[in-house]
Amino acid sequence: MLAFAEQAVNGLMMGSIYVFVALGMMLIYGVMHVLNFAHGALFMLGGYVAQTIFMRVFDNYLLAVAGAVLFLILIGALLERGVFAPLRGNLRNQVIASLGLVLVIQNTVVAVFGPNALQFPVQATRATVQLGPLSFAVQHLLIIAVGAACVAALFAFLHLTKLGTALRAVSQNPRGALVVGIDVEATHKLAFALSMALAAIGGALLGPLFLVFPQMGDLPLVKGLAGIVLGGMGSIPGAVLGGLAIGVIEATSTLVLPTDWKDVVVFCTIVVVLLLRPQGLFGLRTRDDHG
Amino acid sequence: MAENALLKAEAVSAGYGGRMIVEDVSLSVAPGEVLCLLGHNGAGKSTLLRAFFGLLPGRTGHVAVADRSLDGLTPRGVLLTGLAYVPQERSVFPKLTVRENLRMGGYALDDAALLARRVEQALDVFPRLRERIGQLAGTLSGGEQRMLEVARTLLLDPRVVMLDEPSIGLAPRLAEQVFSTIRDLAAQGRGILLVEQSVKRALAVSDRAVVMEMGRIVLEDSAAALASDDRVAKLYMGAAGKAFDQPPR
Numbered sequence: 366m367l368a369f370a371e372q373a374v375n376g377l378m379m380g381s382i383y384v385f386v387a388l389g390m391m392l393i394y395g396v397m398h399v400l401n402f403a404h405g406a407l408f409m410l411g412g413y414v415a416q417t418i419f420m421r422v423f424d425n426y427l428l429a430v431a432g433a434v435l436f437l438i439l440i441g442a443l444l445e446r447g448v449f450a451p452l453r454g455n456l457r458n459q460v461i462a463s464l465g466l467v468l469v470i471q472n473t474v475v476a477v478f479g480p481n482a483l484q485f486p487v488q489a490t491r492a493t494v495q496l497g498p499l500s501f502a503v504q505h506l507l508i509i510a511v512g513a514a515c516v517a518a519l520f521a522f523l524h525l526t527k528l529g530t531a532l533r534a535v536s537q538n539p540r541g542a543l544v545v546g547i548d549v550e551a552t553h554k555l556a557f558a559l560s561m562a563l564a565a566i567g568g569a570l571l572g573p574l575f576l577v578f579p580q581m582g583d584l585p586l587v588k589g590l591a592g593i594v595l596g597g598m599g600s601i602p603g604a605v606l607g608g609l610a611i612g613v614i615e616a617t618s619t620l621v622l623p624t625d626w627k628d629v630v631v632f633c634t635i636v637v638v639l640l641l642r643p644q645g646l647f648g649l650r651t652r653d654d655h656g
Numbered sequence: 657m658a659e660n661a662l663l664k665a666e667a668v669s670a671g672y673g674g675r676m677i678v679e680d681v682s683l684s685v686a687p688g689e690v691l692c693l694l695g696h697n698g699a700g701k702s703t704l705l706r707a708f709f710g711l712l713p714g715r716t717g718h719v720a721v722a723d724r725s726l727d728g729l730t731p732r733g734v735l736l737t738g739l740a741y742v743p744q745e746r747s748v749f750p751k752l753t754v755r756e757n758l759r760m761g762g763y764a765l766d767d768a769a770l771l772a773r774r775v776e777q778a779l780d781v782f783p784r785l786r787e788r789i790g791q792l793a794g795t796l797s798g799g800e801q802r803m804l805e806v807a808r809t810l811l812l813d814p815r816v817v818m819l820d821e822p823s824i825g826l827a828p829r830l831a832e833q834v835f836s837t838i839r840d841l842a843a844q845g846r847g848i849l850l851v852e853q854s855v856k857r858a859l860a861v862s863d864r865a866v867v868m869e870m871g872r873i874v875l876e877d878s879a880a881a882l883a884s885d886d887r888v889a890k891l892y893m894g895a896a897g898k899a900f901d902q903p904p905r
């Protein structure tokens with residue numbers, strides 16, 4: 366039971382990381398219908414930027430995370446304007462471009478920082494909290510808490526503000542959005558900025574635990590996608606619950622099966638869920654609506 | 657053409673990607689008037705409305721509402737100048753509630769208090785929507801969704817409303833409701849530009865009509881006169897091919 370509780374918390378922690386990835390991808394998918402496969406590489410870039418600021422500039426984790434967010438929002442704006450906007454209306458080329466960006470970003474990072482993993486020694490990875498008989502690194506709990514706060518803030522934004530409602534409106538009916546005077550282009554930029562902010566926070570939170578290295582975004586990308594499929598393509602609540610579920614399933618599976626099997630368990634779960642519910646847990650079986 | 661026209665279009669040409677679909681169209685709508693735009697499928701009626709609303713880049717000619725030019729404006733600018741548009745395809749947001757859909761109708765308004773008041777006013781006009789205020793728009797019937805689209809245009813208190821085949825797919829009784837709503841809007845002094853496939857019903861609610869063929873206006877007259885015009889009768893009967901061998905003199 367104790368072991369289960371411990372693995373459940375670990376699972377929620379990794380699940381929160383997957384949620385950052387899944388939500389970021391769903392925000393862009395919602396308005397542009399493009400799965401941005403460069404998201405994992407951008408997540409990794411967020412880790413590097415935060416690590417660099419932390420080690421060389423401020424020695425303050427909060428400022429490092431904030432710096433990574435700002436930097437990635439800037440990069441996202443450039444990518445949206447320079448790559449995705451010119452390819453508007455051509456989904457296939459946008460997806461191919463996002464795959465190409467993975468190579469560009471990873472190789473650039475290797476050229477600048479080298480191929481080796483970098484330390485990102487924030488205090489919270491060493492400090493522990495005692496919860497009953499169990500002790501956890503503060504960083505674990507920080508990831509879960511920041512994840513929950515970001516999800517809550519995103520939901521509040523999407524449902525309680527006019528701009529957030531407009532974002533959902535565009536994802537559900539872009540032509541309808543034009544008719545009521547919503548600036549659809551501007552919502553694409555907004556979705557990109559939010560997505561990049563989430564990627565940066567995710568990378569900056571994971572880096573201190575597992576080091577910062579050029580492939581650090583690959584696994585979160587795959588697991589985030591798995592969360593999206595599990596939760597239901599296009600559904601924001603689905604992305605949250607799907608991402609968390611993937612994290613918890615893989616962590617708790619290690620209690621009964623060898624650790625190497627955890628990916629098998631995750632993908633078997635997805636296959637079973639999709640057999641029973643092809644639209645995912647929260648996906649609706651309708652043609653053209655998202656969000 | 658009336659001097660006091662609310663909507664005035666002069667020599668409008670527009671199309672897609674450089675291929676012109678509508679050419680040299682001029683028309684006007686007076687306050688309180690319902691102008692009906694008739695024509696076969698593919699004649700360019702929807703394209704013309706899109707062009708008026710500022711959705712087609714490369715449009716030439718001039719469009720104005722109450723003497724304020726719409727040329728070069730974005731849809732938001734067009735809406736704020738006083739022209740609203742209900743397109744042929746569904747434009748509700750299926751997973752927003754009725755209330756959220758109405759609020760989005762007033763997206764261009766910056767005054768939150770005014771927006772809230774206008775939502776209430778629109779709900780007074782459409783009590784049926786008030787009953788369904790918290791429901792997702794996608795769960796409404798086809799007729800209710802049309803009503804929501806029309807109600808949504810009221811949020812900006814438009815001078816002119818363009819409706820593209822608002823009765824399409826609706827049961828006759830619901831279509832009647834839509835048409836009576838359109839008459840109500842006109843009675844408030846708004847100008848209405850109505851596109852309709854069903855010629856008889858359209859002429860019954862309209863004051864004046866223009867007939868479009870291959871992107872050009874080929875006939876224009878009062879609705880009453882056109883209702884008894886045998887060329888329109890042919891169109892109405894769904895006669896194959898062109899209803900007009902040549903443009904009227």
Ligand SMILES: Nc1ncnc2c1ncn2[C@@H]1O[C@H](COP(=O)(O)OP(=O)(O)O)[C@@H](O)[C@H]1O
Nearest residue numbers: 671672677695696697698699700701702703704
């Ligand atoms: N989005 C579009 N892109 C290119 N051509 C279009 C588009 N929409 C309509 N057309 C063409 O424009 C012409 C007029 O169409 P439309 O304006 O929809 O006619 P109507 O509304 O009178 O039935 C048709 O030949 C149609 O194929």
Ligand SMILES: [Mg+2]
Nearest residue numbers: 701702703744
């Ligand atoms: Mg049409």
